[in-house]
Amino acid sequence: xxxxxxxxxxxxxxxxxxxxxxxxxxxxxxxxxxxxxxxxxxxxxxxxxxxxxxxxxxxxxxxxxxxxxxxxxxxxxxxxxxxxxxxxxxxxxxxxxxxxxxxxxxxxxxxxxxxxxxxxxxxxxxxxxxxxxxxxxxxxxxxxx
Amino acid sequence: xxxxxxxxxxxxxxxxxxxxxxxxxxxxxxxxxxxxxxxxxxxxxxxxxxxxxxxxxxxxxxxxxxxxxxxxxxxxxxxxxxxxxxxxxxxxxxxxxxxxxxxxxxxxxxxxxxxxxxxxxxxxxxxxxxxxxxxxxxxxxxxxx
DNA sequence: TCTTGACCTCAAGTTCACTTGAACTGGCAG
DNA sequence: CTGCCAGTTCAAGTGAACTTGAGGTCAAGA
Numbered sequence: 088x089x090x091x092x093x094x095x096x097x098x099x100x101x102x103x104x105x106x107x108x109x110x111x112x113x114x115x116x117x118x119x120x121x122x123x124x125x126x127x128x129x130x131x132x133x134x135x136x137x138x139x140x141x142x143x144x145x146x147x148x149x150x151x152x153x154x155x156x157x158x159x160x161x162x163x164x165x166x167x168x169x170x171x172x173x174x175x176x177x178x179x180x181x182x183x184x185x186x187x188x189x190x191x192x193x194x195x196x197x198x199x200x201x202x203x204x205x206x207x208x209x210x211x212x213x214x215x216x217x218x219x220x221x222x223x224x225x226x227x228x229x230x231x232x
Numbered sequence: 233x234x235x236x237x238x239x240x241x242x243x244x245x246x247x248x249x250x251x252x253x254x255x256x257x258x259x260x261x262x263x264x265x266x267x268x269x270x271x272x273x274x275x276x277x278x279x280x281x282x283x284x285x286x287x288x289x290x291x292x293x294x295x296x297x298x299x300x301x302x303x304x305x306x307x308x309x310x311x312x313x314x315x316x317x318x319x320x321x322x323x324x325x326x327x328x329x330x331x332x333x334x335x336x337x338x339x340x341x342x343x344x345x346x347x348x349x350x351x352x353x354x355x356x357x358x359x360x361x362x363x364x365x366x367x368x369x370x371x372x373x374x375x376x377x
Numbered sequence: 378t379c380t381t382g383a384c385c386t387c388a389a390g391t392t393c394a395c396t397t398g399a400a401c402t403g404g405c406a407g
Numbered sequence: 408c409t410g411c412c413a414g415t416t417c418a419a420g421t422g423a424a425c426t427t428g429a430g431g432t433c434a435a436g437a
Contacts (some may be wrong), residue, residue: 100360104414105396113394117430123403124415134356135345141359145331149394164346166339173335176322181326187321193312202279211279212291214286215245249384250426268433269385279389294424358425 090119092129100136115139115153117160138162140174145172146179235264235272245281260284260298262305283307290317291324330358 097104110116111126116135118126142152157163189210198204242249255261256271261280263271287297302308334355343349 088277103396106394108415109395121415124401125404125414129415133360136361137356141334141356143394144327145335148392150362162346163332164338169335169339173332174338176332176335180325180332182289183321183325183328186286187318187325188288189286190314190318190321193309194311194318211282212320214289215278215282222319248426251424253385254425266385269431270383270434271385288424293422 089129091130091132092122093118096128096136100133102136108137110149113149113153113204115149115156131183145176147172159166185210189213215221234274236275236277237267238263238267238273240279241273241281245278247281255281255284255294258294258298260294260301291321292317330355334358 091099093104093107096102096107100107102110107116107126111118116128116132116139119129120127139149139152140156143149147155155162155164155168189206192206193201193204193210196204196207198207201207236244238249238252239254241247243343247255252261254273256263261273261277261284263272266316267270270361283300284297287300288294292300300309300313301305338349338355339349341349341352344354346352
């Protein structure tokens, strides 16, 4: 079993065929030939997809991820970039921690209205001051048509 | 100084005028009249904007935030929803923590290639398995034309 | 009074990461 | 041989949250 077709890649990776085609178009992955019309991929594409998932999960855009692969296809990951992104994640995490605590408090706060709760108002100030970025909504269960 | 105009709101809140108009169109805020063409806002709009910033920072969409205001305009925040969102944030935070640790490791990993580093490969598996959502890119410094 | 500049409206454009639709192709089961 | 069906292409659509552009208006300063 040298090459696997797009359906198998989709199955094994959990990435939709349409997404795989999209990634190929973007140059993030490459198919290795065809059986009829069907793309054939080297099983190593699975590592590649994992790498892409990692990049995405870490906040890189697809374009940035694309730039992380040398022209020859081998990942050429800049360690400094990783450290930078790790620091960025760290700040994000701190921010979200504050948010979570605030929400948690607001959820049980006995003040008649949130606007009358000092903790809530403090949270508000943090949110307003931070010019913070919303974490993208987690879209669960995007399978089936 | 009863009402403030859109420029002042923008200045005080850090939210662009175009965004304020957009929010008004969406029903998230309301202007209270006009001086000529210029919208006038009640200073309370600043609290409202802080509330919106908080919601966004916590991962709510603008539509969801809109639904948090009763028709009369007073915030009617569902405490259960807050708790749910807090839990969601918690999961996100855990995920990002793992990512950050992984990146941090990859940044200093002595393996000749990341693909040969067991820790990196483990991180890859986590990322691939998680079907995780990328945290939106933090766009810094979007001011000036 | 006239000019200016900030604001106005409305429609369309932007970015990101995909998904969907229409029309078509071709390997394989029957 | 014939259909089926899962694949293919290409263009266009989606959704979230805004931003931008064109063309218009008006309060205030010179």
